[in-house]
Amino acid sequence: MKTDLETMLASRDWLLTDGATGTNLFNQGLPAGEAPELWNTDEPEKIRNLYRSAVNAGSDLFLTNSFGGNASRLKLHHAQNRVHELNKAAAALGREVADAADRPVIVAGSMGPTGDIMEPVGTLSVADAADMFEEQARGLMDGGADVLWVETISAPEELRAAAIGIGRVGAPWCCTMSFDTAGRTMMGVTSADMVRLVDSLEHRPLAFGANCGVGASDILRTLRGMKEAAPDLPLIAKGNAGIPKFVDGHVHYDGTPELMADYAALAREIGATIIGGCCGTGPEHLRAMHARLSEMVPGDPPTLEEIEARLGGFSSDSDGTGAPTAKRRSSNRRRRV
Secondary structure, three states, rough: OOOOHHHHHHHOEEOOOOOHHHHHOOOOOOOOOHHHHHHHHHHHHHHHHHHHHHHOOOOOEEOOOOOOOOOOHHHHHOOOHHHHHHHHHHHHOOOOOOOHHHHHHHHHEOOOOOOEEEEOOOOHHHHHHHHHHHHHHHHHHHHHHHHHHHHOOOOOHHHHHHHHHHHHOOOEEEEEEEOOOOOOOOOOOOOOHHHHHHHHHHOOOOOOEEEEOOOHHHHHHHHHHHHHHHOOOOOEEEEOOOOOOEOOOOEEOOOOOOHHHHHHHHHHHHHEEEEOOOOOHHHHHHHHHHHHHHHHOOOOOOOOHHHHHHHHEEOOOOOOOOOOOEEOOOOOOOOOO
């Protein structure tokens, strides 16, 4: 039996996913350093507002407030014994909002990295990581998620662990890695490497791609690399709303709704099917992206020069797979917000 997401992918040329979780919760008053997942039980109406804001802006799919909902991350907040509870609550709130919408909307259970370094560089084994992902996956599916969404992964071993854990649950899933180090993930994975990695998984995702990273230009260059590697699954682009800057002690992203609309259109022309935003992306960006995607007639895939002219320069001279490709601009490493 096909999932709702598979049905949408079979009948649509593009789907709009949501924007940032952290950025939008900070705007609702989430204190710095607090685990957003605790709000699933402590501030449920604010989480409903988060989900509704994406749906009202035109998103076909939104991610649950569960990015850091694994035992390793929740341990930092003395909540490691609440994994199932908090993830189930995140998905249940999402199910409520999606079911109230006037059109089909997919609830995607967000699953971020454990925060630990995988063996052999670090101490976390694939087996232990798989157990963590399985525990989180069961909570999200019990809460009513349609699909699981593993995101911002850097290490190939961690993606394999997620596939194993989710495979035990038997749930459909999607995945994205973050290419934030000269066209590679922090652990050295290139766009072409990810295509090969996904193809080798026993429990394969429904779609895969890139999220976060270092700006809209870079994520499109990564997407081009994936497309050139000839994947047989739909591609995901979920880029940040510009570049972060500190203003009055707070992080602000400089990407305008117009820039994100351009990014969305270019992502579709390159070959992305599921398109959304990550850090700094709010409802106003999503509305502009939805409008552009709805009205555009896709043209030829843009060149790197065209991407740079419309969205700004790249953060490195190379995408990690070959010779230098474009001039470099300054950038800052960051985590998903």
